[in-house]
Amino acid sequence: MSENALEIRGLCKGYPGFALKDVSFAIPRGYVMGLIGPNGAGKTTIVKLIMNLVSRGAGEVEIFGLDSLEHEAEVKSRIGFVYDEACFPLDATPRDLGRAIGPFYPGWSNERYRGLLGEFDLPESGKLKKLSHGMQMKLALALALSHDADLILMDEPTAGLDLGFRRELLDHLSAILQDEGKSVLFSTHVTSDLERIADFVTFINDGELVFTLPKDELRDEWGIVKGNGSLPEQLAGLPIRGVRRGPYGVEALVADAAAARERCGKDVVVDRATLDDVMVFMTRGENDVDAR
Amino acid sequence: MWTLVRKDLILDRRQVALNFVLYLVMGPVFLSLMSETPVKLIAAWAAIVGTMIPLSLLAREDKFHSARLTCSLPVTRDTVVASRFAGGWILALSGGLAIVAAIYGAHQAGLGNPVGEWSQALLVGFVTIGLILAVLFPFTMRFGFAGLIGFLVFTQVLGIVAFLSVVLVGGQGAVGAAIGGVAGALGALQGSFGPVGYDLFLLAAVVALNVASFLASRWIYRRREF
Numbered sequence: 001m002s003e004n005a006l007e008i009r010g011l012c013k014g015y016p017g018f019a020l021k022d023v024s025f026a027i028p029r030g031y032v033m034g035l036i037g038p039n040g041a042g043k044t045t046i047v048k049l050i051m052n053l054v055s056r057g058a059g060e061v062e063i064f065g066l067d068s069l070e071h072e073a074e075v076k077s078r079i080g081f082v083y084d085e086a087c088f089p090l091d092a093t094p095r096d097l098g099r100a101i102g103p104f105y106p107g108w109s110n111e112r113y114r115g116l117l118g119e120f121d122l123p124e125s126g127k128l129k130k131l132s133h134g135m136q137m138k139l140a141l142a143l144a145l146s147h148d149a150d151l152i153l154m155d156e157p158t159a160g161l162d163l164g165f166r167r168e169l170l171d172h173l174s175a176i177l178q179d180e181g182k183s184v185l186f187s188t189h190v191t192s193d194l195e196r197i198a199d200f201v202t203f204i205n206d207g208e209l210v211f212t213l214p215k216d217e218l219r220d221e222w223g224i225v226k227g228n229g230s231l232p233e234q235l236a237g238l239p240i241r242g243v244r245r246g247p248y249g250v251e252a253l254v255a256d257a258a259a260a261r262e263r264c265g266k267d268v269v270v271d272r273a274t275l276d277d278v279m280v281f282m283t284r285g286e287n288d289v290d291a292r
Numbered sequence: 293m294w295t296l297v298r299k300d301l302i303l304d305r306r307q308v309a310l311n312f313v314l315y316l317v318m319g320p321v322f323l324s325l326m327s328e329t330p331v332k333l334i335a336a337w338a339a340i341v342g343t344m345i346p347l348s349l350l351a352r353e354d355k356f357h358s359a360r361l362t363c364s365l366p367v368t369r370d371t372v373v374a375s376r377f378a379g380g381w382i383l384a385l386s387g388g389l390a391i392v393a394a395i396y397g398a399h400q401a402g403l404g405n406p407v408g409e410w411s412q413a414l415l416v417g418f419v420t421i422g423l424i425l426a427v428l429f430p431f432t433m434r435f436g437f438a439g440l441i442g443f444l445v446f447t448q449v450l451g452i453v454a455f456l457s458v459v460l461v462g463g464q465g466a467v468g469a470a471i472g473g474v475a476g477a478l479g480a481l482q483g484s485f486g487p488v489g490y491d492l493f494l495l496a497a498v499v500a501l502n503v504a505s506f507l508a509s510r511w512i513y514r515r516r517e518f
Contacts (some may be wrong), residue, residue, distance in 0.1 A: 072367075076365065081364045087358050
């Protein structure tokens, strides 16, 4: 039995003006992985490739050790998928969706579906067109969680939601995930969504994998070093991931904050790096500095 | 496959019901507008209108992007195509039969004057549905509702080209010869097979055409991206 819920090897896909290049990463069973990157980085393409919604250029996708093309129906029955936008007929009702979609899944539970609709304050018999975008995303989540899926795939589920709604959705999600030990791939460009729930973070930029790491390693070892114009020279030889120059000095994202602190002492300030910092430094900073 | 057909019927049932109500009214109106109506014409018309039911659902699929939902379910693309054919045939046949039944009922109530044998009409209806679905399905599998519109525009352009060739370059001979050739070939087949053999040949041809269309649709849909 594979130890990974999802394993991607050498995934490639070309579009005019964009290419996903040789992406590989894995999610161990029972863990939550955040897939982050700026808009257009390739996150949705990866999710679509996992779901076989687009054809692969090259590479392999294994879900619970099974090839996702060869065993398509079998692996999809173990996936709960939340789309970046609802793709349901808007004149249908949540009850219709449950009746229509439930029979595809051996593990479907009407009781659980109704329970989640109640928990999310979704009316069973109201037409979907009367639901807000946030409510429709909650409905998609309810559908994804009602068939005892082992792997939950979510493509930008919080995009377009206001802060309150986003927090509510994430609270529900994290409670469910903590209780049941599901494996999750959560694609988002709103990195704060992942601070609480992700165990691993995979960062994609311009179709390429930048890193895939445990979130704790990022939190504990990475840091933002703030100093003067000579900071890059002071940090020479350390793993610098990006540099930003501003009117009040220079900031550098380093993958070894302790070493930077030891090297520079009181000349610099070292702060903990958030996922936002990581994304900003690695996509908008001068990230072609030495010692990558 | 039947779970997919069931899903579509649940989620599109309002549209399907609306079509049925509309067609059940249209049938008797159609009959009342004509003094003597050949039943073969009634059947062909009912078949064309009946095939509009599954084809109209494509517009909904495009509008709601629901093909993404379908293809994310635990089914293969081949099963999706099989369900489209099965559901398409079921809806088109039941739609066509509902119209014919409405017309027949209206006639029994004293409306209109259909002429001809109803058994022959059923064959015409079946063949018409088979031809339309077999030709249109591969286009719609690749392009959705836009494929249907594209095909209809293409046939319009073809008609205009044929018309212009007749008017401008005196091509009536070529157009007439093409139509006459098809009619002649069918007549020759009827002559050599006999009436029953010819009917069986038509049925077999429609089935073969649909099998070819199904295989082409499967090949196309496996490559479609959402």
